[in-house]
Amino acid sequence: MADPAMPDIRTQILSFDDLDGWAADDHAAAFDVFNQTCPDLTAPDWQAVCAYATSNPEPRTFFELFFRPVLIEDDADMLFTGYFEPELKGALTPDARYRYPVYAMPPEALEAEEWFSREELLEDDLLAGRGLEIAYVADPVELFFLQIQGSGRITLPDGGKIRVGYGGANGHPYRSVGKELVRRGVYEAHQVSADVIRSWVRRNPVEGRALLYHNPSYVFFREVSEVPAHLGPLGAMNRSVTPMRTIAVDPAFTPLGAPVWIEKDGTDPLRRLMIAQDTGSAIKGAQRADIFFGTGDDAGRAAGRLSDPGRMVVLLPIQRAYALLPEDAQ
Template sequence: MIRRAAALALALGLPLGAAASPKLLGFQQLDGWAADDHAAALTAFLETCRDLRDRDWQALCGVAGEAEDARSFFELFFLPVMVEDGADALFTGYYEPELRGSEVPDGRHVAPVYRVPDDLPSEEPWLTRQQIEEGGALKGRGLEIAYVDPVELFFLQIQGSGRVRLPSGQVIRLGYGAANRQPYSSIGQELVARGIYEPHQVSADVIRSWVRRNPVDGRELLWTNRSYVFFREVNEVPPERGPLGAMNRSITPLRSIAVDPSIVPLGAPVWIETEGEDRFRRLMIAQDTGSAIKGAQRADIFFGTGKLAGKRAGRTRDTGRMVMLLPIQRALDMLPQTLADPA
C-alpha cells in the first residue's frame, strides 16, 4: 500500500511526503450540482477540449460538440475525483485589468511594459525585479510596449494579462510572455509580517493605497517580490473575448480557473464549492495556471475584465473544496484501491 501511495504521489506531481488521497465521489455529493448552468460549463469546455491530445479526451470532445443535454454529458462520461495533499483549500481570484497608458513616458505613466528579452534564460533564474527596475537593465533595447503607472504595472504582472488604453483611444491587449524565474512572494503577507496590517485588512486596493502614500518604502515593498513578468501583444483576440490562458485560448469569466497543472489536467472540468462573500457552487474548466497556484486544493477564479471584476477578484480568499471531473477509466485508474460504487 505504501508503494502504491508513493507511485500515486509521483503520478500526481506531488512530493513523496505528500498525503496524496484521491477519493471517488458521486455527483449527488456535489453540493448544488443539479442547480448549476451545465450548458455554460460545456461551452467553456469546448473552447479548449479540441487541443487536448490524449485519445480519451479527444473522444469526449467529439461527443461534447454534439451533446444535447450538458448535464447528462458530464454525468455519463466523467467521474468526480477529489484529490487532497494535506494543505487547506484556498480559492483566490484574478481578472484582466484595463490600464491607462502612453506610448511614451508622460509623468504618471513612467513604468515600461516590457516584451520578452531575447536573452532571457529558458531555465535558470534571471535578474530580479529590483535589478530590472532600479538598475535599468533593459533600457534602450526597444522592448517597451507602452508606459503605465508603476503600481498598476505591478498588479498587471500579478494578473498576467491586461489591456492598456492609450490617449488616442487605441487599446493594446497584453498576454503573458515569460517570467524571470525568480520566486514569487506576496507583498500582502509582507505587510502583515511587518505589522502594518492584519491579514483580514489586506486587499489589492489597500496595498495600492499604502504604496502610493509611502512612495519610497512602497517601492522597496514591491521589490520584495522578486518575480517579474514580460508581456506580448495579443491584439488578434477580439475585444469581446476573454484573455488568453495557459492553453492559448480565450478564458471565460466565472467559468475558467487557474490550477496546478501537475495535479489537475489543463482542460479538465473542475467542480468548486467555496465559502465566502462570493459563494460558488459551479462547474469550472481548468484553463490557466499561475506561479502562486500550487497544490491539489488550490485554484484562482477568473472574474472577467475591468474594475468591477478586479474588486471581486481582490476580495476573494475563500476556503472550500474542488473536485476534478475525469474520464471514467482515467478516474478509476488513479484510485489507490478498489472502491465501492460511489452512489
C-alpha cells in the same frame, strides 16, 4: 521511505450526488466553455470525450455519462482567490506621464533558469533601450498588479486599446507582498486586499518601492491584440478565458481543460462547474484555484476581496479517474 518534503496526496472518487448544488447549476454554460478548449486536448481518452461533445448532447447528461468526480487533496487547506484583467492607461511612446515600460521577454531570459530579480532589473535599469518596450504606463503600482494578473488591456490617448498577455518570467518564485505587510504587523490578514496594498504603497513611496521588491518575480508580456475586445484574455491554453467559468489551477494536480466542480464557502458561497483553462505562479497545490472575474475595475474589486475556503472536485474521464486510485482501492 516516503520523502517528508513531499505532500501526502489523497484521491477519492465521488458520485455526482456528493456535489453540493450540482443539479441547480447551468450545465449548458459550463459545457460551452468546456468546448472552447476541448479540441486542444490530445490524450486519447480526452479526444474520445471531446468527439462526442460535438454531437450536441444534453450537457448535464454528458458530464454525468463520461466523467467521474475525483477529490484530490494534499496537505494544504482549500483556498479560492480571484483574478481579473486590469485596464491601464498608457501610450506607445514615453512622455512625462507615461514613463513606466511594459517589457517583452528578453531572449537571454528564456535560456536562464533564474534571471535577474525584480530589484536588480529595475534598480540597475537592465532592460532599458533594448527595444523590448511594448507600451508605457503611468503608474508603477498598477504595472506591478498587471504582472501579478499576467494579462491586461492598455487604453491609449487616442482611445485605442492594446491587449498584453503573459510572455514569460525571470524564474524567481512569487512572494506575496500582502503576506509581507501582515508579517510586518502593518495589517491583519483579513484587512489585506489589492486596494489596501495600492493605497499603502502610494502613501509610503520609499517603503512601498522596497515592498514591491519583496516579490522578486518579474513578468514579461507579449502583445495579443488579435483577441477581439468582447472576448476575455488568453489563458494558459492560449484561448480566451470566460468570467466566472474559468479557473486557474496547478496543472500538477488538475489537467488543463478539465471540468472542475467548485464549492466555495465564505461570504458569498458559490457552487458551480468551472473549466481549468489557466495557471498562475501563486496557484500551487491540489486544493488551490483562482477564479476569473472579468475585465476592469469592478472585476478587480470583486477578485481582490476573494480569499475563501471550500473544496474543488475534478471531473475526469472514467478510466483516467480510476487509474488515479491506489491499487488497494481499485
